[in-house]
Amino acid sequence: MLGVVNRTLLALAGLVLTATGAALLTGWWPPAGRHAPLLTEAARHRYGHAEDWWRWVVLAGLALCVLLALWWLLSQLRRSRLPALVVDTGDGAFALLRGRALEAAVAAEAGALDGVARCRVALRGRRGSPSLRIALELEPHAVPADALAGLAGPVLAHARSSTGLPALPAEARLTAASHRARRVT
Structure with missing residues (x-):
């Protein structure tokens, strides 16, 4: 807005x-x-x-x-990105997880999925209720449902477990990578 x-x-x-x-x-x-x-x-x-x-x-x-x-x-x-998250380490202490580090980790894992050409991630919200905004650029041969299932399954599960959050809402936007038509000879 x-x-x-x-x-x-x-x-x-x-x-x-x-x-x-x-x-x-x-x-x-x-x-x-x-x-x-x-x-x-x-x-x-x-x-x-x-x-x-x-x-x-x-x-x-x-x-x-x-x-x-x-x-x-x-x-x-006003900042649009969340700079850091407080993570419970399990021993009664807390650690500070930088938002850019979480963004980079999720982007690297999502970018390694089959059919994903490029991935951009932004951590938004508040410290108590963070959310992810993920933009996936899919290759021409990619199946969007498979890429979305891979993102919703292991990628977001790893992000939730590493931050210790019970829920980490995510909004994914999928776009197709532009490509040139092959020449037929």
């Missing part, structure tokens, strides 16, 4: 800047010349004395824009 928000904000900023640039280049804006104010004296008096509600609307709109900008900034700083 964050990618959609980023693209939308970038598109809106681009449209505003393009429209403003076009207005400045064509001489359409500012309307009364270079040194003229945007609001005339009569407009300032009309909005300043007769209708007091518009100030509150402008302030509420600006406050909403500030809150949305802060939300966007904080969502940019």
